[in-house]
Amino acid sequence: DAGITQSPRHKVTETGTPVTLRCHQTENHRYMYWYRQDPGHGLRLIHYSYGVKDTDKGEVSDGYSVSRSKTEDFLLTLESATSSQTSVYFCAISESNLVSYNEQFFGPGTRLTVL
Amino acid sequence: QQPVQSPQAVILREGEDAVINCSSSKALYSVHWYRQKHGEAPVFLMILLKGGEQKGHEKISASFNEKKQQSSLYLTASQLSYSGTYFCGTEDSGGGADGLTFGKGTHLIIQP
Numbered sequence: 001d002a003g004i005t006q007s008p009r010h011k012v013t014e015t016g017t018p019v020t021l022r023c024h025q026t027e028n029h030r031y032m033y034w035y036r037q038d039p040g041h042g043l044r045l046i047h048y049s050y051g052v053k054d055t056d057k058g059e060v061s062d063g064y065s066v067s068r069s070k071t072e073d074f075l076l077t078l079e080s081a082t083s084s085q086t087s088v089y090f091c092a093i094s095e096s097n098l099v100s101y102n103e104q105f106f107g108p109g110t111r112l113t114v115l
Numbered sequence: 116q117q118p119v120q121s122p123q124a125v126i127l128r129e130g131e132d133a134v135i136n137c138s139s140s141k142a143l144y145s146v147h148w149y150r151q152k153h154g155e156a157p158v159f160l161m162i163l164l165k166g167g168e169q170k171g172h173e174k175i176s177a178s179f180n181e182k183k184q185q186s187s188l189y190l191t192a193s194q195l196s197y198s199g200t201y202f203c204g205t206e207d208s209g210g211g212a213d214g215l216t217f218g219k220g221t222h223l224i225i226q227p
Binding site for chain 1 (some may be wrong): 117142145147149155156157158159162170171202204206212213214215216217218219220
């Protein structure tokens with residue numbers, strides 16, 4: 001299994017508070033992603049990174065920011081959490097090359113509840 | 116734009132076959148297939164690339180029709196362990212790694 005951890009695994013917070021989720025990998029993969037998963041929507045891309053300090057927006061980036069200061073860590077921040085951000089958040093990593101073809105490996109997920 | 120998966124759900128008896136379809140309105144570079152069990156992370160099954168290359172598990176087969184932007188996942192002689200939700204994820208362009216656009220999933224239930 002790919003070495004990907006997410007922390008925290010569960011979090012309950014109140015509307016308006018800042019929240020940071022962490023994704024840590026030990027695979028030295030170049031690409032990292034944050035997805036959210038909601039019933040009836042499948043997985044939707046929030047932000048992604050193609051290297052240290054190189055990030056870009058995904059489909060549902062409003063209300064989220066990211067940072068990647070080291071290859072192994074990708075942080076997702078909700079500056080002011082809202083109830084609509086209650087979701088399960090998955091981090092994924094990949095190494096796009098002739099062998100892996102951008103096969104993505106997912107972390108265990110973080111269940112976030114915003115009250 | 117999100118790819119469309121069909122059927123939304125299917126119930127099979129152990130040993131029966133199933134086909135799950137994924138269709139996009141955009142030109143695709145690749146199609147990925149993942150399986151997710153309840154409460155767990157999605158797990159990679161297969162990737163099919165424009166041009167015919169593919170990589171995946173030996174017991175999983177799939178097809179990719181580039182002209183129609185459609186992919187199908189074939190599950191033969193289904194086992195109880197095949198139960199879960201299947202997602203297709205699509206890429207519009209290759210070379211980089213811009214993330215995948217996933218369908219809403221197909222729920223597969225295998226009964227003994």
